[in-house]
Amino acid sequence: MSQRNSYAVGTGLFIVLGFAALAYLATQTTSIANTHQGASYTVQAHFANIGQLKERAPVKIAGVRVGQVRSIVLDPEKEAAEVTLAIDERYSHIPDDSVAAIFTSGLLGDQYVGIQYGNSNKDVAEGGTLARTKPAQQLEEMLGKFFGAGGVADNLGGSYTLKARFSNVGALSAGAPVKMAGVPIGSVAAVHADPVRLDAEVILVIDKKYDQIPDDSAAAVFTSGLIGTQYVAIQPGGSPEMLKNGDEMVLTQSAMQLEDLIGKFLVNGSPSEQKDAPAGKQ
Template sequence: MSQRRSYGLGTGLFIVFGFAALVYLATQTSSLSNGSAGDSYLVTAHFANVGQLKERAPIKVAGVRIGEVRSVRLGAHGDVADVQLAIDKQYASIPVDSIASIYTSGLLGDQYVNLSYGSARQDLHQGSTLQFTRPAQQLEAMLGKFMGTGDGADAIGGTYEVTADFSNVGNLSQGALVKLAGVAVGSVESVTADPAQLNAHVVLAIDKKFNQIPDDSSAAIFTNGLLGPRYVEIQPGGSPDMLKNGDQMILTQSAMQLEDLIGKFMVNGSGGSASKNGPAASGSASGSGH
Protein backbone atom coordinates (compact mmCIF):
# COMPACT_ATOMS: atom_id res chain seq x y z
CA MET A 1 0.00 0.00 0.00
CA SER A 2 2.82 2.39 0.91
CA GLN A 3 4.66 1.47 -2.29
CA ARG A 4 1.58 2.29 -4.40
CA ARG A 5 1.21 5.59 -2.54
CA SER A 6 4.85 6.49 -3.24
CA TYR A 7 4.35 5.72 -6.95
CA GLY A 8 1.31 8.00 -7.03
CA LEU A 9 3.18 10.75 -5.22
CA GLY A 10 6.13 10.47 -7.62
CA THR A 11 3.83 10.63 -10.65
CA GLY A 12 2.05 13.67 -9.25
CA LEU A 13 5.33 15.48 -8.56
CA PHE A 14 6.56 14.65 -12.07
CA ILE A 15 3.42 16.18 -13.61
CA VAL A 16 3.68 19.29 -11.44
CA PHE A 17 7.36 19.84 -12.22
CA GLY A 18 6.74 19.20 -15.93
CA PHE A 19 3.93 21.75 -16.03
CA ALA A 20 6.09 24.27 -14.16
CA ALA A 21 8.91 23.74 -16.66
CA LEU A 22 6.55 24.37 -19.59
CA VAL A 23 5.28 27.57 -17.98
CA TYR A 24 8.86 28.72 -17.37
CA LEU A 25 9.92 28.01 -20.95
CA ALA A 26 6.86 29.77 -22.35
CA THR A 27 7.57 32.80 -20.18
CA GLN A 28 11.22 32.91 -21.21
CA THR A 29 10.36 32.55 -24.90
CA SER A 30 7.81 35.33 -24.68
CA SER A 31 10.22 37.64 -22.91
CA LEU A 32 12.95 36.93 -25.44
CA SER A 33 10.71 37.60 -28.41
CA ASN A 34 9.29 40.76 -26.91
CA GLY A 35 12.58 42.02 -25.54
CA SER A 36 13.86 43.19 -28.93
CA ALA A 37 10.52 44.58 -30.14
CA GLY A 38 11.45 48.15 -29.19
CA ASP A 39 15.08 47.91 -30.36
CA SER A 40 14.53 47.21 -34.03
CA TYR A 41 14.14 49.06 -37.31
CA LEU A 42 11.61 48.18 -40.00
CA VAL A 43 12.35 47.42 -43.64
CA THR A 44 10.04 46.13 -46.38
CA ALA A 45 10.47 43.33 -48.91
CA HIS A 46 8.16 42.38 -51.79
CA PHE A 47 7.76 38.69 -52.62
CA ALA A 48 5.96 37.06 -55.55
CA ASN A 49 5.08 34.17 -53.22
CA VAL A 50 5.46 33.94 -49.44
CA GLY A 51 4.32 30.33 -49.10
CA GLN A 52 3.42 29.70 -45.44
CA LEU A 53 5.47 32.57 -44.01
CA LYS A 54 3.80 33.95 -40.89
CA GLU A 55 4.15 36.90 -38.57
CA ARG A 56 6.93 36.55 -35.97
CA ALA A 57 8.82 34.15 -38.23
CA PRO A 58 12.58 34.58 -37.69
CA ILE A 59 14.92 36.61 -39.89
CA LYS A 60 18.35 35.02 -40.16
CA VAL A 61 21.81 35.81 -41.47
CA ALA A 62 24.20 32.85 -41.74
CA GLY A 63 21.78 30.87 -39.56
CA VAL A 64 21.78 33.47 -36.76
CA ARG A 65 18.49 35.12 -35.82
CA ILE A 66 18.64 38.91 -36.25
CA GLY A 67 14.95 39.82 -36.13
CA GLU A 68 11.43 38.72 -36.94
CA VAL A 69 8.67 39.19 -39.49
CA ARG A 70 6.38 41.97 -38.30
CA SER A 71 3.59 41.64 -40.89
CA VAL A 72 2.62 39.81 -44.09
CA ARG A 73 -0.05 41.38 -46.30
CA LEU A 74 -1.05 41.60 -49.95
CA GLY A 75 0.45 44.53 -51.84
CA ALA A 76 -1.55 47.48 -53.12
CA HIS A 77 -1.71 46.11 -56.67
CA GLY A 78 -2.52 42.57 -55.56
CA ASP A 79 0.34 40.94 -57.47
CA VAL A 80 2.95 40.68 -54.69
CA ALA A 81 3.07 40.23 -50.93
CA ASP A 82 4.48 43.02 -48.78
CA VAL A 83 6.50 41.68 -45.87
CA GLN A 84 7.64 44.00 -43.09
CA LEU A 85 10.84 42.91 -41.37
CA ALA A 86 11.84 44.05 -37.88
CA ILE A 87 15.64 43.82 -37.62
CA ASP A 88 17.49 44.26 -34.33
CA LYS A 89 19.31 47.60 -34.23
CA GLN A 90 22.57 45.94 -33.31
CA TYR A 91 22.59 44.61 -36.89
CA ALA A 92 22.64 48.01 -38.55
CA SER A 93 25.37 47.31 -41.11
CA ILE A 94 23.35 45.31 -43.63
CA PRO A 95 24.02 46.46 -47.23
CA VAL A 96 20.99 47.88 -49.00
CA ASP A 97 21.47 45.49 -51.96
CA SER A 98 21.20 42.38 -49.78
CA ILE A 99 18.94 39.55 -50.96
CA ALA A 100 15.94 38.39 -48.91
CA SER A 101 14.96 34.75 -49.50
CA ILE A 102 12.21 32.64 -47.94
CA TYR A 103 13.52 29.27 -46.78
CA THR A 104 12.10 26.34 -44.83
CA SER A 105 13.61 24.93 -41.64
CA GLY A 106 14.28 21.31 -42.52
CA LEU A 107 11.89 19.32 -44.68
CA LEU A 108 8.59 20.13 -42.97
CA GLY A 109 9.57 22.99 -40.65
CA ASP A 110 8.39 26.59 -40.50
CA GLN A 111 9.48 29.13 -43.07
CA TYR A 112 11.77 32.06 -42.32
CA VAL A 113 13.47 34.95 -44.11
CA ASN A 114 17.17 34.63 -44.85
CA LEU A 115 19.29 37.68 -45.70
CA SER A 116 22.34 37.28 -47.95
CA TYR A 117 24.65 40.27 -47.68
CA GLY A 118 25.23 42.43 -50.74
CA SER A 119 28.19 44.68 -51.49
CA ALA A 120 26.71 48.19 -51.50
CA ARG A 121 28.28 50.83 -49.28
CA GLN A 122 24.89 52.12 -48.18
CA ASP A 123 23.21 50.21 -45.35
CA LEU A 124 19.57 49.45 -44.62
CA HIS A 125 17.78 51.86 -42.32
CA GLN A 126 14.29 52.53 -40.99
CA GLY A 127 11.85 52.54 -43.92
CA SER A 128 14.21 50.97 -46.46
CA THR A 129 12.97 48.51 -49.09
CA LEU A 130 14.89 45.40 -50.10
CA GLN A 131 14.94 45.40 -53.90
CA PHE A 132 16.18 41.84 -54.38
CA THR A 133 14.05 38.94 -53.15
CA ARG A 134 13.58 35.23 -53.79
CA PRO A 135 10.06 33.85 -53.21
CA ALA A 136 9.19 30.73 -51.28
CA GLN A 137 9.94 27.52 -53.16
CA GLN A 138 6.77 25.56 -53.83
CA LEU A 139 6.58 21.78 -53.58
CA GLU A 140 5.42 21.53 -57.19
CA ALA A 141 8.48 23.42 -58.42
CA MET A 142 10.79 21.27 -56.30
CA LEU A 143 9.23 18.10 -57.71
CA GLY A 144 9.56 19.54 -61.20
CA LYS A 145 13.28 20.08 -60.69
CA PHE A 146 13.61 16.56 -59.30
CA MET A 147 11.85 15.16 -62.36
CA GLY A 148 14.35 16.83 -64.65
CA THR A 149 13.13 20.29 -65.61
CA GLY A 150 16.31 21.77 -64.14
CA ASP A 151 16.93 25.04 -62.39
CA GLY A 152 15.27 28.16 -63.70
CA ALA A 153 16.63 31.67 -63.82
CA ASP A 154 17.01 33.46 -60.49
CA ALA A 155 14.82 36.41 -61.59
CA ILE A 156 16.02 38.32 -58.53
CA GLY A 157 15.62 41.68 -60.27
CA GLY A 158 12.22 40.83 -61.74
CA THR A 159 11.07 39.74 -65.19
CA TYR A 160 9.61 41.18 -68.37
CA GLU A 161 6.97 39.40 -70.43
CA VAL A 162 6.88 38.65 -74.14
CA THR A 163 4.38 36.54 -76.08
CA ALA A 164 4.64 33.92 -78.79
CA ASP A 165 1.97 32.05 -80.76
CA PHE A 166 2.38 28.39 -81.72
CA SER A 167 0.24 26.12 -83.88
CA ASN A 168 1.06 23.26 -81.50
CA VAL A 169 2.62 23.41 -78.03
CA GLY A 170 2.51 19.68 -77.30
CA ASN A 171 2.51 19.21 -73.53
CA LEU A 172 4.25 22.51 -72.78
CA SER A 173 2.96 23.70 -69.43
CA GLN A 174 3.12 26.70 -67.14
CA GLY A 175 6.44 26.90 -65.33
CA ALA A 176 8.41 25.25 -68.15
CA LEU A 177 11.88 26.65 -68.71
CA VAL A 178 12.77 29.30 -71.27
CA LYS A 179 16.37 28.83 -72.46
CA LEU A 180 18.91 30.75 -74.47
CA ALA A 181 21.94 28.80 -75.71
CA GLY A 182 20.88 26.02 -73.33
CA VAL A 183 20.91 28.31 -70.27
CA ALA A 184 17.68 29.06 -68.38
CA VAL A 185 16.69 32.72 -68.79
CA GLY A 186 13.07 32.56 -67.67
CA SER A 187 9.93 30.46 -67.52
CA VAL A 188 6.57 30.00 -69.22
CA GLU A 189 4.06 32.25 -67.47
CA SER A 190 0.92 30.91 -69.15
CA VAL A 191 -0.33 28.75 -72.02
CA THR A 192 -3.80 29.52 -73.36
CA ALA A 193 -5.81 28.79 -76.49
CA ASP A 194 -6.65 31.71 -78.79
CA PRO A 195 -10.20 31.11 -80.09
CA ALA A 196 -9.83 33.74 -82.81
CA GLN A 197 -6.49 32.66 -84.29
CA LEU A 198 -7.01 28.96 -83.41
CA ASN A 199 -3.52 28.61 -82.00
CA ALA A 200 -1.77 28.54 -78.62
CA HIS A 201 -0.83 31.83 -76.97
CA VAL A 202 2.23 31.52 -74.73
CA VAL A 203 3.49 34.20 -72.34
CA LEU A 204 7.20 34.03 -71.50
CA ALA A 205 8.59 35.66 -68.35
CA ILE A 206 12.26 36.48 -68.99
CA ASP A 207 14.73 37.57 -66.32
CA LYS A 208 15.41 41.30 -66.65
CA LYS A 209 19.15 40.79 -66.66
CA PHE A 210 18.72 39.14 -70.07
CA ASN A 211 17.58 42.36 -71.73
CA GLN A 212 19.79 42.18 -74.83
CA ILE A 213 17.76 39.67 -76.84
CA PRO A 214 17.11 40.94 -80.42
CA ASP A 215 13.44 41.47 -81.18
CA ASP A 216 13.64 39.33 -84.33
CA SER A 217 14.69 36.26 -82.34
CA SER A 218 12.71 33.06 -82.79
CA ALA A 219 11.12 30.78 -80.19
CA ALA A 220 11.05 27.00 -80.62
CA ILE A 221 9.54 24.29 -78.44
CA PHE A 222 11.94 21.43 -77.78
CA THR A 223 11.99 18.35 -75.57
CA ASN A 224 14.61 17.72 -72.89
CA GLY A 225 15.93 14.34 -73.98
CA LEU A 226 13.73 11.58 -75.37
CA LEU A 227 11.00 11.61 -72.74
CA GLY A 228 11.82 14.76 -70.79
CA PRO A 229 9.69 17.88 -70.30
CA ARG A 230 9.12 20.50 -72.97
CA TYR A 231 10.83 23.88 -72.88
CA VAL A 232 11.09 27.00 -75.04
CA GLU A 233 14.43 27.73 -76.69
CA ILE A 234 15.11 31.28 -77.87
CA GLN A 235 17.32 31.50 -80.95
CA PRO A 236 18.81 35.03 -81.20
CA GLY A 237 18.25 37.13 -84.30
CA GLY A 238 20.30 40.04 -85.64
CA SER A 239 18.09 43.08 -85.09
CA PRO A 240 19.63 46.12 -83.35
CA ASP A 241 16.41 46.52 -81.36
CA MET A 242 15.90 44.40 -78.25
CA LEU A 243 12.87 42.63 -76.84
CA LYS A 244 11.00 44.58 -74.19
CA ASN A 245 7.98 44.05 -72.00
CA GLY A 246 4.83 43.42 -74.04
CA ASP A 247 6.58 42.50 -77.32
CA GLN A 248 5.50 39.56 -79.45
CA MET A 249 7.92 37.06 -80.95
CA ILE A 250 6.79 36.56 -84.55
CA LEU A 251 9.08 33.70 -85.57
CA THR A 252 8.11 30.47 -83.81
CA GLN A 253 8.61 26.75 -84.26
CA SER A 254 5.92 24.48 -82.84
CA ALA A 255 6.44 21.30 -80.86
CA MET A 256 7.28 18.20 -82.86
CA GLN A 257 4.93 15.34 -82.06
CA LEU A 258 6.12 11.76 -81.69
CA GLU A 259 3.66 10.64 -84.36
CA ASP A 260 5.15 13.13 -86.83
CA LEU A 261 8.67 11.93 -86.09
CA ILE A 262 7.66 8.30 -86.60
CA GLY A 263 5.81 9.23 -89.80
CA LYS A 264 8.84 11.04 -91.22
CA PHE A 265 11.06 8.13 -90.28
CA MET A 266 8.75 5.67 -92.01
CA VAL A 267 8.46 7.83 -95.14
CA ASN A 268 12.19 8.42 -95.37
CA GLY A 269 12.87 4.76 -94.77
CA SER A 270 10.47 3.54 -97.43
CA GLY A 271 11.56 6.24 -99.87
CA GLY A 272 15.20 5.32 -99.45
CA SER A 273 14.57 1.62 -100.06
CA ALA A 274 12.47 2.37 -103.15
CA SER A 275 15.19 4.51 -104.67
CA LYS A 276 17.72 1.78 -104.08
CA ASN A 277 15.52 -0.97 -105.53
CA GLY A 278 14.49 1.10 -108.55
CA PRO A 279 17.88 1.31 -110.29
CA ALA A 280 18.71 -2.27 -109.37
CA ALA A 281 15.51 -3.56 -110.94
CA SER A 282 15.97 -1.54 -114.10
CA GLY A 283 19.57 -2.68 -114.33
CA SER A 284 18.64 -6.33 -114.10
CA ALA A 285 15.93 -5.87 -116.69
CA SER A 286 18.31 -4.29 -119.16
CA GLY A 287 20.80 -7.05 -118.50
CA SER A 288 18.26 -9.74 -119.32
CA GLY A 289 17.43 -7.98 -122.58
CA HIS A 290 21.00 -8.39 -123.75
Protein backbone atom coordinates (compact mmCIF):
# COMPACT_ATOMS: atom_id res chain seq x y z
CA MET A 1 0.00 0.00 0.00
CA SER A 2 2.80 2.42 0.88
CA GLN A 3 4.49 1.79 -2.45
CA ARG A 4 1.23 2.45 -4.22
CA ASN A 5 0.92 5.75 -2.41
CA SER A 6 4.44 6.82 -3.28
CA TYR A 7 3.94 6.48 -7.01
CA ALA A 8 0.53 8.09 -6.79
CA VAL A 9 2.10 11.09 -5.05
CA GLY A 10 4.93 11.19 -7.59
CA THR A 11 2.49 11.06 -10.49
CA GLY A 12 0.48 13.86 -8.94
CA LEU A 13 3.63 15.93 -8.54
CA PHE A 14 4.52 15.25 -12.17
CA ILE A 15 1.11 16.39 -13.40
CA VAL A 16 1.22 19.52 -11.24
CA LEU A 17 4.73 20.31 -12.46
CA GLY A 18 3.70 19.88 -16.09
CA PHE A 19 0.69 22.14 -15.76
CA ALA A 20 2.70 24.68 -13.77
CA ALA A 21 5.30 24.78 -16.55
CA LEU A 22 2.57 25.21 -19.16
CA ALA A 23 0.88 27.97 -17.19
CA TYR A 24 4.17 29.74 -16.62
CA LEU A 25 5.11 29.61 -20.29
CA ALA A 26 1.68 30.72 -21.43
CA THR A 27 1.51 33.70 -19.10
CA GLN A 28 5.12 34.84 -18.67
CA THR A 29 6.72 34.38 -22.07
CA THR A 30 3.89 35.48 -24.35
CA SER A 31 2.14 38.73 -25.08
CA ILE A 32 -0.03 38.20 -21.98
CA ALA A 33 2.97 39.06 -19.80
CA ASN A 34 3.13 42.67 -20.95
CA THR A 35 0.98 43.84 -18.07
CA HIS A 36 3.68 42.98 -15.52
CA GLN A 37 4.87 45.89 -13.35
CA GLY A 38 7.46 46.30 -10.62
CA ALA A 39 8.05 48.89 -7.90
CA SER A 40 8.53 52.01 -9.94
CA TYR A 41 7.35 55.50 -10.56
CA THR A 42 6.00 56.72 -13.88
CA VAL A 43 6.91 59.65 -16.07
CA GLN A 44 5.34 60.57 -19.38
CA ALA A 45 6.97 61.91 -22.48
CA HIS A 46 5.55 62.99 -25.82
CA PHE A 47 7.43 62.07 -28.95
CA ALA A 48 6.77 63.28 -32.47
CA ASN A 49 7.82 59.84 -33.71
CA ILE A 50 8.58 56.71 -31.72
CA GLY A 51 9.97 54.69 -34.63
CA GLN A 52 10.06 51.02 -33.65
CA LEU A 53 9.90 51.59 -29.89
CA LYS A 54 7.95 48.80 -28.19
CA GLU A 55 6.35 48.37 -24.82
CA ARG A 56 8.81 46.99 -22.23
CA ALA A 57 11.73 48.48 -24.13
CA PRO A 58 14.49 49.62 -21.77
CA VAL A 59 14.82 53.15 -20.39
CA LYS A 60 18.44 54.13 -19.91
CA ILE A 61 20.26 56.97 -18.20
CA ALA A 62 23.90 57.32 -19.20
CA GLY A 63 23.58 53.92 -20.82
CA VAL A 64 22.46 52.25 -17.58
CA ARG A 65 19.08 50.56 -17.61
CA VAL A 66 16.81 52.26 -15.07
CA GLY A 67 13.36 51.15 -16.15
CA GLN A 68 11.13 50.22 -19.04
CA VAL A 69 8.48 51.60 -21.34
CA ARG A 70 5.08 50.82 -19.84
CA SER A 71 2.70 51.98 -22.54
CA ILE A 72 2.61 53.76 -25.88
CA VAL A 73 -0.54 55.49 -27.07
CA LEU A 74 -1.20 58.13 -29.67
CA ASP A 75 -2.44 61.46 -28.31
CA PRO A 76 -4.56 62.75 -31.23
CA GLU A 77 -4.75 66.30 -29.85
CA LYS A 78 -1.02 66.79 -29.63
CA GLU A 79 -0.41 64.63 -32.70
CA ALA A 80 2.33 62.92 -30.76
CA ALA A 81 2.93 59.55 -29.21
CA GLU A 82 2.45 59.54 -25.44
CA VAL A 83 4.99 57.18 -23.93
CA THR A 84 4.73 56.19 -20.27
CA LEU A 85 8.04 55.28 -18.68
CA ALA A 86 8.20 53.14 -15.55
CA ILE A 87 11.45 54.02 -13.78
CA ASP A 88 12.97 52.26 -10.81
CA GLU A 89 12.26 54.16 -7.59
CA ARG A 90 15.98 54.35 -6.80
CA TYR A 91 16.42 56.70 -9.76
CA SER A 92 13.50 58.99 -9.00
CA HIS A 93 15.59 62.20 -8.91
CA ILE A 94 15.34 63.23 -12.54
CA PRO A 95 15.53 67.02 -13.15
CA ASP A 96 12.37 68.31 -14.85
CA ASP A 97 14.31 69.78 -17.75
CA SER A 98 15.87 66.43 -18.68
CA VAL A 99 15.64 65.36 -22.30
CA ALA A 100 14.05 62.04 -23.28
CA ALA A 101 15.26 60.73 -26.61
CA ILE A 102 14.70 57.55 -28.60
CA PHE A 103 17.90 55.82 -29.58
CA THR A 104 18.67 52.66 -31.50
CA SER A 105 21.15 50.04 -30.29
CA GLY A 106 23.37 49.74 -33.34
CA LEU A 107 22.12 49.93 -36.89
CA LEU A 108 19.50 47.18 -36.73
CA GLY A 109 19.13 46.89 -32.99
CA ASP A 110 16.14 47.61 -30.85
CA GLN A 111 15.10 51.07 -29.83
CA TYR A 112 15.17 52.37 -26.29
CA VAL A 113 14.47 55.60 -24.43
CA GLY A 114 17.53 57.47 -23.24
CA ILE A 115 17.20 60.22 -20.64
CA GLN A 116 19.83 62.92 -20.55
CA TYR A 117 19.95 64.77 -17.21
CA GLY A 118 19.12 68.48 -17.18
CA ASN A 119 20.33 71.15 -14.75
CA SER A 120 17.09 72.08 -13.00
CA ASN A 121 16.88 71.79 -9.22
CA LYS A 122 13.31 70.51 -9.42
CA ASP A 123 12.70 66.81 -9.96
CA VAL A 124 10.01 65.61 -12.25
CA ALA A 125 7.02 64.44 -10.15
CA GLU A 126 5.39 61.02 -10.12
CA GLY A 127 3.11 60.92 -13.17
CA GLY A 128 4.70 64.12 -14.50
CA THR A 129 5.78 64.84 -18.02
CA LEU A 130 9.21 65.28 -19.49
CA ALA A 131 8.62 68.26 -21.77
CA ARG A 132 11.80 68.06 -23.77
CA THR A 133 12.01 65.08 -26.11
CA LYS A 134 13.80 64.01 -29.25
CA PRO A 135 11.90 61.72 -31.61
CA ALA A 136 13.30 58.60 -33.18
CA GLN A 137 15.43 59.31 -36.20
CA GLN A 138 14.09 57.72 -39.36
CA LEU A 139 16.77 56.27 -41.54
CA GLU A 140 15.05 57.76 -44.62
CA GLU A 141 15.00 61.23 -43.09
CA MET A 142 18.66 61.05 -42.19
CA LEU A 143 19.58 59.74 -45.63
CA GLY A 144 17.30 62.36 -47.21
CA LYS A 145 19.05 65.18 -45.37
CA PHE A 146 22.39 63.69 -46.17
CA PHE A 147 21.70 63.61 -49.89
CA GLY A 148 19.85 66.95 -49.93
CA ALA A 149 16.74 65.30 -51.26
CA GLY A 150 14.45 67.57 -49.24
CA GLY A 151 13.51 66.59 -45.73
CA VAL A 152 9.74 66.52 -46.01
CA ALA A 153 8.42 66.68 -49.54
CA ASP A 154 10.15 66.34 -52.85
CA ASN A 155 7.09 65.59 -54.92
CA LEU A 156 3.81 67.41 -55.45
CA GLY A 157 0.77 65.24 -56.11
CA GLY A 158 -2.43 65.78 -54.82
CA SER A 159 -5.80 63.37 -51.06
CA TYR A 160 -10.72 60.37 -45.24
CA THR A 161 -10.29 57.89 -47.30
CA LEU A 162 -7.31 59.96 -48.23
CA LYS A 163 -5.46 59.82 -51.48
CA ALA A 164 -1.79 60.41 -51.97
CA ARG A 165 0.32 60.30 -55.09
CA PHE A 166 3.87 59.09 -55.13
CA SER A 167 6.30 59.00 -57.99
CA ASN A 168 7.62 55.77 -56.49
CA VAL A 169 6.01 53.61 -53.81
CA GLY A 170 8.90 51.17 -53.53
CA ALA A 171 7.62 47.84 -52.22
CA LEU A 172 4.51 49.35 -50.61
CA SER A 173 1.50 47.06 -50.94
CA ALA A 174 -2.15 47.12 -49.94
CA GLY A 175 -2.53 46.38 -46.22
CA ALA A 176 0.64 48.17 -45.20
CA PRO A 177 0.21 50.33 -42.08
CA VAL A 178 -0.22 54.10 -42.07
CA LYS A 179 1.59 55.60 -39.11
CA MET A 180 1.64 58.98 -37.47
CA ALA A 181 4.35 59.66 -34.95
CA GLY A 182 5.27 56.01 -35.36
CA VAL A 183 1.88 54.73 -34.14
CA PRO A 184 -0.37 52.90 -36.62
CA ILE A 185 -3.51 54.92 -37.37
CA GLY A 186 -4.76 53.17 -40.50
CA SER A 187 -3.77 51.12 -43.50
CA VAL A 188 -3.18 51.28 -47.22
CA ALA A 189 -6.34 50.19 -49.06
CA ALA A 190 -5.03 50.13 -52.58
CA VAL A 191 -2.01 51.01 -54.64
CA HIS A 192 -2.44 51.48 -58.36
CA ALA A 193 -0.63 53.20 -61.16
CA ASP A 194 -2.29 56.20 -62.81
CA PRO A 195 -2.13 55.58 -66.58
CA VAL A 196 -2.42 59.29 -67.40
CA ARG A 197 -0.21 60.96 -64.84
CA LEU A 198 2.22 58.05 -64.76
CA ASP A 199 2.57 57.96 -61.02
CA ALA A 200 1.24 55.76 -58.22
CA GLU A 201 -2.04 56.59 -56.51
CA VAL A 202 -2.27 55.26 -52.95
CA ILE A 203 -5.61 55.08 -51.11
CA LEU A 204 -5.19 55.44 -47.35
CA VAL A 205 -7.92 54.38 -44.94
CA ILE A 206 -7.47 56.20 -41.67
CA ASP A 207 -9.17 55.58 -38.36
CA LYS A 208 -12.00 58.04 -37.69
CA LYS A 209 -10.42 58.81 -34.31
CA TYR A 210 -7.64 60.63 -36.05
CA ASP A 211 -9.64 63.20 -38.03
CA GLN A 212 -7.55 66.13 -36.81
CA ILE A 213 -4.81 65.82 -39.41
CA PRO A 214 -3.93 69.27 -40.87
CA ASP A 215 -4.35 69.55 -44.64
CA ASP A 216 -0.74 70.51 -45.16
CA SER A 217 0.50 67.24 -43.60
CA ALA A 218 2.98 65.22 -45.60
CA ALA A 219 2.75 61.53 -46.51
CA ALA A 220 5.97 59.59 -46.97
CA VAL A 221 6.82 55.99 -47.74
CA PHE A 222 9.23 54.77 -45.09
CA THR A 223 10.86 51.46 -44.34
CA SER A 224 10.88 49.86 -40.88
CA GLY A 225 14.58 49.65 -40.21
CA LEU A 226 17.05 48.82 -42.90
CA ILE A 227 15.43 45.68 -44.30
CA GLY A 228 11.93 45.92 -42.88
CA THR A 229 8.56 46.32 -44.59
CA GLN A 230 7.41 49.64 -45.99
CA TYR A 231 4.69 51.83 -44.55
CA VAL A 232 3.17 55.27 -45.10
CA ALA A 233 4.16 57.85 -42.50
CA ILE A 234 2.09 61.01 -42.04
CA GLN A 235 4.01 64.01 -40.80
CA PRO A 236 1.53 66.55 -39.39
CA GLY A 237 1.62 70.09 -40.73
CA GLY A 238 0.49 73.29 -39.03
CA SER A 239 -2.57 74.32 -41.00
CA PRO A 240 -5.83 75.03 -39.09
CA GLU A 241 -7.78 73.25 -41.85
CA MET A 242 -8.19 69.50 -41.39
CA LEU A 243 -8.17 66.79 -44.06
CA LYS A 244 -11.60 65.43 -44.89
CA ASN A 245 -12.88 62.22 -46.47
CA GLY A 246 -11.68 61.90 -50.07
CA ASP A 247 -9.08 64.64 -49.82
CA GLU A 248 -5.76 64.26 -51.46
CA MET A 249 -2.54 64.81 -49.54
CA VAL A 250 -0.46 67.31 -51.45
CA LEU A 251 2.90 66.84 -49.84
CA THR A 252 4.33 63.42 -50.40
CA GLN A 253 7.73 61.85 -50.27
CA SER A 254 8.39 58.80 -52.36
CA ALA A 255 10.10 55.66 -51.22
CA MET A 256 13.84 55.91 -51.11
CA GLN A 257 15.40 53.20 -53.16
CA LEU A 258 18.49 51.88 -51.48
CA GLU A 259 19.98 51.20 -54.91
CA ASP A 260 19.45 54.82 -55.99
CA LEU A 261 21.00 56.14 -52.82
CA ILE A 262 23.99 53.87 -53.10
CA GLY A 263 24.27 54.76 -56.78
CA LYS A 264 24.33 58.48 -55.95
CA PHE A 265 26.81 57.86 -53.23
CA LEU A 266 29.11 55.97 -55.55
CA VAL A 267 28.90 58.65 -58.27
CA ASN A 268 29.42 61.54 -55.89
CA GLY A 269 32.04 59.90 -53.79
CA SER A 270 34.28 59.35 -56.79
CA PRO A 271 37.51 58.69 -54.85
CA SER A 272 36.13 55.48 -53.43
CA GLU A 273 34.84 54.46 -56.85
CA GLN A 274 38.19 55.06 -58.49
CA LYS A 275 39.90 53.07 -55.84
CA ASP A 276 37.45 50.22 -56.15
CA ALA A 277 37.08 50.09 -59.91
CA PRO A 278 40.60 49.09 -60.92
CA ALA A 279 40.72 46.56 -58.16
CA GLY A 280 37.53 45.07 -59.52
CA LYS A 281 38.82 44.83 -63.04
CA GLN A 282 42.11 43.21 -62.21
